Amino acid sequence: xxxxxxxxxxxTANRTDGEAVSTTAGETVEETRPEWxxxxxxxxxxxxxxxxxxxxxxxxxxTDVSMDIPEQSVTALIGPSGxxxxxxxxxxxxxxxRIRAANVDGTVELDGEDxxxxxxxxxxxxKRVGMVFQSPNPFPKSIRxxxxxxxxxHGDIDxxxxxxxxxxxxxxxxEALVERSLERAALWEEVRDRLDDNALGLSGGQQQxxxxxxxxxxxxxxxxxxxxxxALDPIATSKIEDLIEDLAQDYTVVVVTHSMQQAARVSDxxxxxxxxxxxxxxxxxxxxxxxxxxxxxxxxISGKFG
Amino acid sequence: MSRATQNALVRDDRTxxxxxxxxxxxxxxxxxxxxxTALLDVxxxxxxxxxxxxxxxxxxxxxxxxxxxxxxxMASRLGYVDAAPQPSAGIVAAVAFTGxxxxxGAVVSGAAGLGTGGRLGVGTVLGxxxxxxxxxxxxxxxxxAPAGALAxxxxxxxxxxxxxxxxxxxxxxxNATLFGDTVVPVLVLFASLVTGWSAAKAYGGFxxxxxxxxxxxxxxxxxCSILAVLVGLVAFVTVKGLPxxxxxxxxxxxxxxxxxxxxxxxxxxxxxxxxFPALVGTVWLVIGAxxxxxxxxxxxxxxxxxxxxxxxxxxxxxxxxNGLWSTPSIVFGLFGAAFLIPRFGNQKSLIAGMxxxxxxxxxxxxxxxxxxxxxxPDEYRxxxxxxxxxxxxxxxxxxxxAAIPGITTGVILGVGRIAGxxxxxxxxxxxxxxPGKSAAPDVLGSFQxxxxxxxxxxxxxxxxxxxxxxQLYALITAGLSGNIQNPQEYAWGLALTLLLVVLAFYxxxxxxxxxxxxxxxx
Numbered sequence: 152x153x154x155x156x157x158x159x160x161x162x163t164a165n166r167t168d169g170e171a172v173s174t175t176a177g178e179t180v181e182e183t184r185p186e187w188x189x190x191x192x193x194x195x196x197x198x199x200x201x202x203x204x205x206x207x208x209x210x211x212x213x214t215d216v217s218m219d220i221p222e223q224s225v226t227a228l229i230g231p232s233g234x235x236x237x238x239x240x241x242x243x244x245x246x247x248x249r250i251r252a253a254n255v256d257g258t259v260e261l262d263g264e265d266x267x268x269x270x271x272x273x274x275x276x277x278k279r280v281g282m283v284f285q286s287p288n289p290f291p292k293s294i295r296x297x298x299x300x301x302x303x304x305h306g307d308i309d310x311x312x313x314x315x316x317x318x319x320x321x322x323x324x325x326e327a328l329v330e331r332s333l334e335r336a337a338l339w340e341e342v343r344d345r346l347d348d349n350a351l352g353l354s355g356g357q358q359q360x361x362x363x364x365x366x367x368x369x370x371x372x373x374x375x376x377x378x379x380x381x382a383l384d385p386i387a388t389s390k391i392e393d394l395i396e397d398l399a400q401d402y403t404v405v406v407v408t409h410s411m412q413q414a415a416r417v418s419d420x421x422x423x424x425x426x427x428x429x430x431x432x433x434x435x436x437x438x439x440x441x442x443x444x445x446x447x448x449x450x451x452i453s454g455k456f457g
Numbered sequence: 458m459s460r461a462t463q464n465a466l467v468r469d470d471r472t473x474x475x476x477x478x479x480x481x482x483x484x485x486x487x488x489x490x491x492x493x494t495a496l497l498d499v500x501x502x503x504x505x506x507x508x509x510x511x512x513x514x515x516x517x518x519x520x521x522x523x524x525x526x527x528x529x530x531m532a533s534r535l536g537y538v539d540a541a542p543q544p545s546a547g548i549v550a551a552v553a554f555t556g557x558x559x560x561x562g563a564v565v566s567g568a569a570g571l572g573t574g575g576r577l578g579v580g581t582v583l584g585x586x587x588x589x590x591x592x593x594x595x596x597x598x599x600x601x602a603p604a605g606a607l608a609x610x611x612x613x614x615x616x617x618x619x620x621x622x623x624x625x626x627x628x629x630x631x632n633a634t635l636f637g638d639t640v641v642p643v644l645v646l647f648a649s650l651v652t653g654w655s656a657a658k659a660y661g662g663f664x665x666x667x668x669x670x671x672x673x674x675x676x677x678x679x680x681c682s683i684l685a686v687l688v689g690l691v692a693f694v695t696v697k698g699l700p701x702x703x704x705x706x707x708x709x710x711x712x713x714x715x716x717x718x719x720x721x722x723x724x725x726x727x728x729x730x731x732x733f734p735a736l737v738g739t740v741w742l743v744i745g746a747x748x749x750x751x752x753x754x755x756x757x758x759x760x761x762x763x764x765x766x767x768x769x770x771x772x773x774x775x776x777x778x779n780g781l782w783s784t785p786s787i788v789f790g791l792f793g794a795a796f797l798i799p800r801f802g803n804q805k806s807l808i809a810g811m812x813x814x815x816x817x818x819x820x821x822x823x824x825x826x827x828x829x830x831x832x833x834p835d836e837y838r839x840x841x842x843x844x845x846x847x848x849x850x851x852x853x854x855x856x857x858x859a860a861i862p863g864i865t866t867g868v869i870l871g872v873g874r875i876a877g878x879x880x881x882x883x884x885x886x887x888x889x890x891x892p893g894k895s896a897a898p899d900v901l902g903s904f905q906x907x908x909x910x911x912x913x914x915x916x917x918x919x920x921x922x923x924x925x926x927x928q929l930y931a932l933i934t935a936g937l938s939g940n941i942q943n944p945q946e947y948a949w950g951l952a953l954t955l956l957l958v959v960l961a962f963y964x965x966x967x968x969x970x971x972x973x974x975x976x977x978x979x
Contacts, residue, residue, distance in 0.1 A: 246843060277845035284843075288836035290855055291977040301844040304854065351978060362840070369844055 190218075190420070190434045197222035197373060197403040198243060203257035205238050205247065205428070212238045213428040216257075222372075225395055225404045227418035227436065229411055231451070235428030236407045240375050243405065244280035245273060261373070278305065281371035285378045287358035289350035289365070294342050297350045297361055298329045301369035328368060336364035337394050356387025363394065374398060376406040380413065392417050411452060415440050423448045474529075474538040478660040481525050482674060485653030488518050489678050492645035495638075497689045502641045503622035512622055512641045516615025519645065522652040523609030529659035530601025534594075541664035546599030551592035554603040557651075559584035561610065596663050600671075604655035611648040615641065650678055694953055701943070701950020705729040718950055722894030723941060730941040732951050734897035735928040738807070738888065739958055741900050742924050743876050745811030746818050751868060754822030755857075761823075762830045763852055782820040789817050790881035798885060801919060807898055808918040810886030814878065818871040825867025829860040861973045869966030876959045879926040888923025890931040891941065898922045925955040 198220040205213040213235045220226050228236040238247065245266060247253040258265045266276055278301075289297050302308045308328065314320040329346065333339040338360040342353070350361055359379060366374060376395070380388040395417045398404055408414050414421050415436060422433040425447055432439060432448045443449045494500050495511065502512045533540040545551075562583030563576040571579065591599045614620045624637035657674035661667035705717040705728075721731030765771050793813030801809050833856050841851040889896060903917035923931075932948050941947050 244843065246839070249839070249842060274845040274847060277843055282843035284836065284839060286836065288834075288840045290837060290840065291859055300841075300854070301846065304844070304846040304850045349978060365840075365844065 194221040194224065196220065197262065198405075199258075199260040199263075200239075200242075201258045201260070203239070203242060203255070203259065205235070205242065205256075206254040207250070208252045211428060212253075213242075216428075216430045218422060218430060218433050220403065220405060221420070222403045223399060223401070224419040225399045225406060225417050227414035227421045228405065228407045228424060229409075229414050229421060230424035231426060232409075234424040234426055236422075236424045237377055238428070239424070240282075240377055240405060240407050243373070243375055244277050244282055245271075246282065248273070274305075278369050279371055280373040280375060281366035281369060282375045283359070283362050283366055283377070283379050286382045287355055287362055289353070289358050289361050291349065291351055293347045294333075294350050294353070294361060295325075295329050295346040298332050298364050298368050299325050300365060302328060305369065332364040332368040333361075335367050335398075336360045337390065337397075338364055354387070356383050356390060359383060359387070359391060360394065363391075363398075371402065373403045373405065376404065378407050378409060381409060388413075411440070423451065425451065472538070474532065475660060477525070478529055478656050481522060481529070481656035482653055482660055484518065485522060485649045485656060486674075486678065488515065488522070488645055488649040489653065489681070491515075492642045492649060493682055493685045496642035496646065497685065498638075501622075502638050510622065512615050512620075512637070513618070515641065515645045516612045516617075518612070519608045519648045519652070520612030520616060522649070522656070523605040523607070523612055525605075526601050526608065526652050526655045526659070527605035529656065530598045530605070533597035533659065533663065538662075540597060540659075540662040541666070542596035542662075543664055544595060545593070546591050546596045548592065550600055551588050554591045554607075555584040555588040557607065558587035558603065561607070596667075597659070600658050600663070601655050604651045608648040608652045611644045615644065620644065646682070650675065653678055691956070694949070694956055697949040698951075698953025698956075701946040701948075702953050704946065704950070719954070722896060723891035723947075730891070730947055731894075732925065732928065732954055733894055734892040735888070735923040735925045735951070736954060736958065737897045738886075738922040738924040739876060739926075739955070741807060741898055741922075742810055742814060742882070742886070743872055743962060745808070746814035746875055747868065747872065749812060749815030750818035750822050750871070751864075754819050755826045755864060757823050758826035758830055759852060759857075762827050763848070763856070778820040778823050782824060785880075786817060786878050787880040787884075789813055790884035792816070793881060793885035804919075805885055805887035805921040806919045807886060807900075807922040810882045810922070810924070811918075813881045813885045814875040817878070817881065818868075818875050821871040821874075822864070822867050825870070826860065826864045829863025829867070830856060832863060833859045858973075859977060862970045862977070865966055865970040865973065869963055869970070872962045872966065873959055876962055877926050877955065879930045882924050882927045883930065886924060886927065887921040888927060888931075889921075890928065890935050892923045892928070896923065925951060925958060929955065 196219045200216060200218050200220070203213055203216045204211075216235075216239060228239060230236050238253075241247045242255060242259055243266075247255060255267060257267075259267060261276070261280065265271075266280075290300065292300070299308055302325075303310070308321075308325050310320050310322065310325060330339060330343075333342060338357060341357060342348075342361075350358065353361060359382075363374075363379075379395075380391045383391065392413060395404055395406060399419070406414075406418065418436045420434065421436045421439045423431050423439065423443075423445075425431045432443055432445050434443075439448065440452060443452065491500070491511075492515070495502050500511065502510070502515075504511045506514060532538050533542060559580040562580035566576045566579035587603045590603050593599070594602075620637060620640060622637045622641070624640065626635045626640075627633075628635060654671045654675045658667040658671040661670035702718050703716075705715065707715040709715070717729040718731045719736060720733055721729055722733055723730040761771050761774060790813060793809055793816075797809040797812055798805060837855045837859065838851055841855050842848075846854075898917040898920065900915065900917045903915045905914050905916070906912060907914065929948065929951050932944070932951070
């Protein structure tokens, strides 16, 4: 809750004295942005973002962001509240389409295909680019139904009456999928005996891992996480962090976080967004935290700014 | 900080003062409860307990309460007890006592024969004294003296017999007479409410804690009286209706239970007249209205809250539905009579009644469904969309299941209203005053198939049918003198049956809501 409030406050603050920020920081940014953000990570590029601009009405949320996200790695997005990192994340699977006032320019290429061109199937896009939200949001259904929800709705699993009568239902497939997804999300051992209990009865950390399992069940290629541990206690947080590192072996993970320690612990490369929705620096995580190029990033990381 | 404003942090032992004031609160509550039963005619006020008439006993209790309440205040004021009164009882209490004492002054001086000017004068003087007594002295005196004096005055008038069982007063200009058996309980209720509040304040040692206890007692007693009125109403209908409802009731025989009142018609051949046709008519009426209104209402709510752009159009629809819900039922009836009846064989019919009540139910189902759907957290929609699930699938599998308890609540409320409606069915459905058993609609058994359009027909839906509220209305307007043995008993039995049918629909709705809520959270 407090996070949302803080976000709102900073957003308004930006709007009122955005002028001042851009004039004081303007010269530094213009001078150095090309080198600092044109970082090339090793490995194949999964997501290529080119000149992304997002407006919410008159509010400029993202300014000309370009970055390449390599596959099978963890990319962390950090920055102060209201800096546009969540907006950036939500552009990657077009969840911003659900906000009427959002206006997106630029391209986001998934395996070389622009997801913002005409004729993109949002269902297919979101099956390939899954998302985990800030606060755990399982459906008020059983644990089993939560995990199998996506595949059922996509028709991959059919346990309906008609399917059962005509022999098309394969009960074993659902069981196997639920077990595999929960195991991958490191939750299976804790819930294997109560799959039919309501998911709302789980603890916050378990709920968040269930949400990850629900996302894994549709077999995505990219997993977007929007501050996945900010509503959790330290022990649950460390479990989620271990999970994120583990998932990067098979998936491309992009994680937004407020906690710089978390970014340093889990990510391979880090992008720093600062006020005004600009990407200030993007590099190996080690480089960002030990020897950043930009003075503003150094100030932010050492706690002098932000 | 002075000693007087400090309270002990831990209150472990009961002081004698607390025991006495607590007893006074309890006595006020008891007087209030007995007063309620007297008002509802459960006990008569001239009932004698050990040679003492109830009204005189009431008076003695009120007198004692009044004196002791004043005593509580004085004990605190003179410093005999440990209390934390504030400088004044406050403007709200002062204004309340001013109003009360103004009325007391005007009524008493009127009874003593003063004219309008004199009454106003006496009332104003007493009101002024009450205001000064409440607002000016310290709280412990201000909130006890006017209250104690009021209770004492009520007590005196009862003990002395000025107001008693035989008392009556013609109200000039109202064409009505007040009798003692109404006025005495009202006086008792009122005075015990005041002493209960005042004694509760003393019990709490005045100040913030005293006000808290006082407000608690006041609210508690008022809520009790509201519940008593509700219970009294149901009990009244039940007691009056039971003999009719269970006339000829027995266990065994052909069926498991013989219940002629519910299974017989009112024809000449029935030895015990029953309400079967109207009962069946009401049940079918409600089923038909629900079948019409729930799918359309929920569908419209889904469209308005999930698909339609929020703006002028949805705003206008909202205003229109709210307006429809407050439209008088007779207007719906007229619409049904003018629009539906010409389209269904030009006569009053069951289906015209069903649709008319369906129109009445529709706005409430729409309003509550919309609220329930809007109350489903957006997180669920986001989560579903992020899994690549389409909007309609999300609505069907996540939004509607989460909204069902709220939708059910709306349907329960609506059914409670339409099941007892008389005016619309009077104009659209009709039915006889005393229908025989053969007049009961056999909806399920009347479906007929035919080779030519419309292929299915159902004559039972097109016949004039009786329903419980309409039959009750018709009986009353026909003068309760039909061809049945005991029309009074019959009519009360009918009223009780209607009450039970409505409560049964409620019970079904509440069970449904409970089931779905448990499914969501368990």
